[in-house]
Amino acid sequence: MAFLRSCLLLGMIVAVALFAWAHHNARIDPIVRRGQIGFRDWPRSIAPVRVAVLSDIHIGNESMDAARLRRIVGQVNGLKPDLVLLAGDYIAGHRAKPARIFAPHLVAPLAALRAPLSIVAVMGNHDYDTDPAIILRALRAAGIRVLRNxxxxxxxxxxxxxxxxxxxxxxxxxTLAAVRLLPGIPIALSHSSSTALLDGGITLELVGHTHCGQVDLEPFGLTNAVAASNYRCGISRTSRGITLVTAGVGTSIVPFRVNAPPDLWLLTLGPATR
Incomplete structure (x- = not known):
């Protein structure tokens, strides 16, 4: 009996340690991943653009609060991007109450983002699950341009x-009709990926949503259905074009990350080189 109690106690200690480790992983500073993508028809008169891409803030659970978001904003500003793109899911949860409580906490941190070409955002599924009107007001109060098609x-x-x-x-x-009326190299910002964008003549899409699985147990033979049903994390090149999937900076459902650390991207977009 004493041996059994010792085994149970050891199991509880190991479980608590694993949960604490996974929770710590969810709150670490995002990894800054860097990439360079060239376009053959980039105008010679236009300098390359440094673009910071982040997604899935999910404020309102144990992995994201205003203090951590302010720290991440400082991290982004330290990269000195020309442009910041936000790929949706600003709130954790699936009900209106979290949006009413936590959307106001987005305003001050996001208003501190600095980029000379502005901050541009789209909405995600959690934003529509909760209260999109409240989230839109918060983003606009922070001076962010929200694009809806x-x-x-x-x-x-x-x-x-x-x-x-x-x-x-x-x-x-x-959206593609609106793109054709404007100059510049077309890129797409969306919460989740769509082959229709690449088929429509846009060669680069920037998305989030999957959290890179968030809890990735593939090394142990377990497949994460969310990650497996989408493009792999990072930069994927296909015959259609290029898709960038970021792991996001927050979490949903549970505030844990395993083998899928939070990240944000700094892309340099400019002319193609040999």
């Missing part, structure tokens, strides 16, 4: 902002 020109780029595909809010023909 619209396009804007920034530097040498035209950014196509696709509204949330998982709630059927996307209007890709409308």
């Amino acid at each position: 619209e396009a804007v020109a920034r530097g040498g780029l035209t950014i196509a902002g696709i509204d949330d595909l998982l709630h059927g809010r996307q209007d890709i023909p409308k």
